[in-house]
Amino acid sequence: xxxxxxxxxxxxxxxxxxxxxxxxxxxxFSSIARExxxxxxxxxxxVATLFFEPSTRTRxxxxxxxxxxxxxxxxxxxxxxxxxxxxxxxxxxxxxxDACADCIVIRHPLEGAAQAAANVSEAPVINAGDGANQHPxxxxxDLYTIRKEKGTIDGLKILMLGDLKYGRTVHxxxxxxxxxxxxxxxxxxxxxxxxxxxxxxxLRGQIKMRELSSFxxxxxxxxYATRIQKERxxxxxxxxxxxxxxxxxxxxxxxxxxxxxxxFPRVGEIAEEVDADPRAAYxxxxxxxxxxxxxxxxxxxxxxx
Amino acid sequence: xxxxxxxxxxxxxxxxxxxxxxxxAVHGADDEQLRVNKIENGIVLDHLPPGSALxxxxxxxxxxxxxxxxxxxxxxxxxxxxxxxxxxxEGKALGKTELDRAALLAPHSTVNVIKGFKxxxxxxxxxxxxxKDVVRCPNNKCVTNAEGKSIFRVEERNPLKLRCAYxxxxxxxxxxxxxxxxxx
Numbered sequence: 001x002x003x004x005x006x007x008x009x010x011x012x013x014x015x016x017x018x019x020x021x022x023x024x025x026x027x028x029f030s031s032i033a034r035e036x037x038x039x040x041x042x043x044x045x046x047v048a049t050l051f052f053e054p055s056t057r058t059r060x061x062x063x064x065x066x067x068x069x070x071x072x073x074x075x076x077x078x079x080x081x082x083x084x085x086x087x088x089x090x091x092x093x094x095x096x097x098d099a100c101a102d103c104i105v106i107r108h109p110l111e112g113a114a115q116a117a118a119n120v121s122e123a124p125v126i127n128a129g130d131g132a133n134q135h136p137x138x139x140x141x142d143l144y145t146i147r148k149e150k151g152t153i154d155g156l157k158i159l160m161l162g163d164l165k166y167g168r169t170v171h172x173x174x175x176x177x178x179x180x181x182x183x184x185x186x187x188x189x190x191x192x193x194x195x196x197x198x199x200x201x202x203l204r205g206q207i208k209m210r211e212l213s214s215f216x217x218x219x220x221x222x223x224y225a226t227r228i229q230k231e232r233x234x235x236x237x238x239x240x241x242x243x244x245x246x247x248x249x250x251x252x253x254x255x256x257x258x259x260x261x262x263x264f265p266r267v268g269e270i271a272e273e274v275d276a277d278p279r280a281a282y283x284x285x286x287x288x289x290x291x292x293x294x295x296x297x298x299x300x301x302x303x304x305x
Numbered sequence: 306x307x308x309x310x311x312x313x314x315x316x317x318x319x320x321x322x323x324x325x326x327x328x329x330a331v332h333g334a335d336d337e338q339l340r341v342n343k344i345e346n347g348i349v350l351d352h353l354p355p356g357s358a359l360x361x362x363x364x365x366x367x368x369x370x371x372x373x374x375x376x377x378x379x380x381x382x383x384x385x386x387x388x389x390x391x392x393x394x395e396g397k398a399l400g401k402t403e404l405d406r407a408a409l410l411a412p413h414s415t416v417n418v419i420k421g422f423k424x425x426x427x428x429x430x431x432x433x434x435x436x437k438d439v440v441r442c443p444n445n446k447c448v449t450n451a452e453g454k455s456i457f458r459v460e461e462r463n464p465l466k467l468r469c470a471y472x473x474x475x476x477x478x479x480x481x482x483x484x485x486x487x488x489x
Binding site for chain 1: 444446451452453469471473474475
């Protein structure tokens with residue numbers, strides 16, 4: 001399916017060809033992003049970034065990607081400055097922005113909000129996170145990072161840690177990884193925050209999945225750590241029991257050629273002392289977001305993309 | 306056309322004889338066949354999955370306060386399905402939304418519309434590939450609970466499962482048909 005003019009709302013519908021196309025395009029933009037240069041590929045285009053809930057990395061990453069492609073950007077990072085505080089519906093807000101922008105990037109706390117926006121917008125809509133549902137560009141940048149760091153995605157064992165129930169990044173990544181060959185997903189999380197059965201049932205048969213009974217980093221080629229939010233637990237003792245920490249001791253149990261990823265923000269899951277280890281790929285992962293989002297914007301907005 | 310059923314324990318054919326005492330099922334003395342009273346005006350939902358009759362009534366909003374006579378036959382032998390449920394509701398017409406909700410619970414059932422003791426219309430319910438604005442999404446965080454109309458797309462027919470076109474969650478049809486998710 002062509003990327004030109006397409007909405008990117010979910011990772012569920014992405015095929016391997018779609019993904020590979022973006023990863024190749026991201027490669028072509030990686031030096032521009034790394035060297036902080038710009039092109040005029042999207043000169044004259046307007047990208048709207050509508051963030052109805054707080055975000056630092058994703059919002060700045062999209063904005064930087066748009067600007068490095070020569071596009072102008074409009075938008076907000078806090079819905080308190082919009083007419084939604086006056087009771088305007090999401091649908092009306094999107095229709096108004098649609099008249100201004102060539103592409104709409106949206107983050108919203110409600111699940112399905114990006115699809116609702118796409119339904120009323122002529123301009124293509126990119127989902128930058130909708131509640132606990134999906135975050136497809138995060139999945140693409142995660143795949144880009146895995147391939148860049150490991151040389152391949154096929155055949156890898158990928159351990160997902162933390163909040164797998166509400167973490168939209170792991171949901172999108174699991175769907176995207178199911179398009180690759182012989183990947184095995186390993187899960188370890190608090191019992192109440194396991195990967196939703198909805199997702200494991202859907203992916204069964206497409207990808208190998210296994211629940212690890214103990215905190216074991218030794219089997220994985222990629223350790224994908226996510227934050228566990230204290231608010232998810234009624235009892236603080238439960239939070240203490242199930243929260244985890246990766247310090248140098250834990251890092252020592254990982255394969256020497258494994259990588260450690262995290263979608264950020266981290267709140268104690270990974271010690272700062274780990275940052276200097278070459279296996280700590282999370283800052284490189286974050287930086288990759290720019291060239292991957294450049295690729296997504298360019299593919300969607302440029303006929304030549 | 307009169308109301309007919311092809312199963313062993315047939316409800317009494319509508320319009321052929323004088324109705325039995327309203328609201329009561331009686332056993333015939335000679336053949337031990339179960340007789341369910343005919344209705345004058347209303348609907349008969351036949352070939353419901355066994356054990357689903359009460360849920361179907363719930364889905365249709367037929368509660369204890371409903372003024373008409375309601376006859377329920379549960380787990381009756383059926384030549385077509387092994388066992389089936391059947392409900393007769395006096396004084397009830399089905400709107401499209403109600404029909405769609407009933408279809409979620411009983412996708413292979415038939416509806417007989419009765420007027421003057423006669424079956425004036427008979428059709429099979431069906432679940433369209435897309436069910437729009439019939440039930441609300443059980444996911445409280447789904448955007449459709451804040452604004453817009455719900456849309457569910459059939460993902461599997463047997464058993465019937467539908468996926469919310471917005472929040473992407475997959476539901477068993479019976480879960481969606483619960484009165485708690487009736488479109489408000």
